[in-house]
Amino acid sequence: QKEVEQNSGPLSVPEGAIASLNCTYSDRGSQSFFWYRQYSGKSPELIMSIYSNGDKEDGRFTAQLNKASQYVSLLIRDSQPSDSATYLCAVRSYGQNFVFGPGTRLSVLP
């Protein structure tokens, strides 16, 4: 059973701080890693994808991947109240379906 684990939260950070979201996965053959953001009552929207070890930056977001530790994280710099949402980590192996974690609820306090 392929599993993706995340702390359910809520993770509370003050406005302007760095939010750090973590995800671990069980399948060593996983090749693709994704972060989605989901606002309450809405569908998930893609934030970032990452495929190679290291960091990938996109604006205020940085994804970090460590395949040896089976760990992927998302950093949100200068957090804004509008970043308050549930963040879903998704993992995929070649030819397999996406496996999602339970999500971490982030609350950015003004």
Next chain:
Amino acid sequence: KAGVTQTPRYLIKTRGQQVTLSCSPISGHRSVSWYQQTPGQGLQFLFEYFSETQRNKGNFPGRFSGRQFSNSRSEMNVSTLELGDSALYLCASRPSYSGAGDTQYFGPGTRLTVL
């Protein structure tokens, strides 16, 4: 480019009935996946279709079925509805099935309530 569309957006049914949900993928996307999302279970994979063939299937009973048409549009059907089938049903599309780097994009979902 238009996003993934799903119809209907909201649906109320009673136990024992059946329901059909529809999904139109992003133009040019040939793979469509379906998910069930509930507060208790999170986002659960139902099945994925590519080129009108089911490629992957999640751990759901046979009451849940789907199909894909030649234009990549997809439908899912749930027969003999149960109260526990109340959920947000999400469709996601991506360009192909075999691309390891393919990103999937979600539609707005269909909110199904079973009374």
